[in-house]
Amino acid sequence: MAEKEKPDLVHQNAIHVETIKKEQRLQKLHTEFSINPFKKLHILPDKPMSRKPTEEIVDDFIKAFHKAREVPTEKYSTPLTESQEIGWISTPLIPSSRHDERLNFSRKSTDVTRHQELTDMIPLSTVY
Template sequence: MPEKKKREPMDMIKQNALYVETVKKENRNQTLFTKFHINYKKLNILTDKPNTPPKEGEEEDPAVLLAVQRARMEPEKKYPKPQTSSQEIGWISTPLLASDCGDRRFNFSRQNTDITSYMEAVWKS
């Protein structure tokens, strides 16, 4: 088996030469971009104050208005079916039975007894 050569510790001169070589390689492969452009057609950098009326002839973009309206919609109106597994819970929010307050089988309203009304008065004071 051949013996492995031991590396000599680098002195300051070798470290500096290595650093100079690294900087030269970086400068050789580095390119400077001076041509910049904006990827969006219509860009309003500064917005008007919220309490000022819109200027004459200035209209809002209908595509932006449609996107804002769509973002405000509920998920059930935006999508035909749930997009994630957590949306599946509560996706169909219409009740299965029409609620009838007179039916005692489904209406369990709060009932007070002497003890509960007494404790409620105690907790309020």
């Protein structure tokens, strides 16, 4: 098998020049820049000790802000989506009462629980 000869420096340089020319044809130089409208900007507040007067916020903006932060049941009279229908009416169907035994399961004492309470009070060294 004949050994492959390496291209000499002239040929390597010609290949390198051709590669650079092809890359430069596809590259585009950007000189004008603008802010991406889809990226959120983080506005930093002023320094706490600065003497700059604070800007007055319009009442309409404050009302719109509070309206946007409301719970959907307060914003709309009916649910807008299927997933909002689940849990739209969040008030309990039966008024809660501590004396209603259907919903309140208070602790009850039986002979089994009394036995367990007694064994908990006895030290382990006397049992074994």
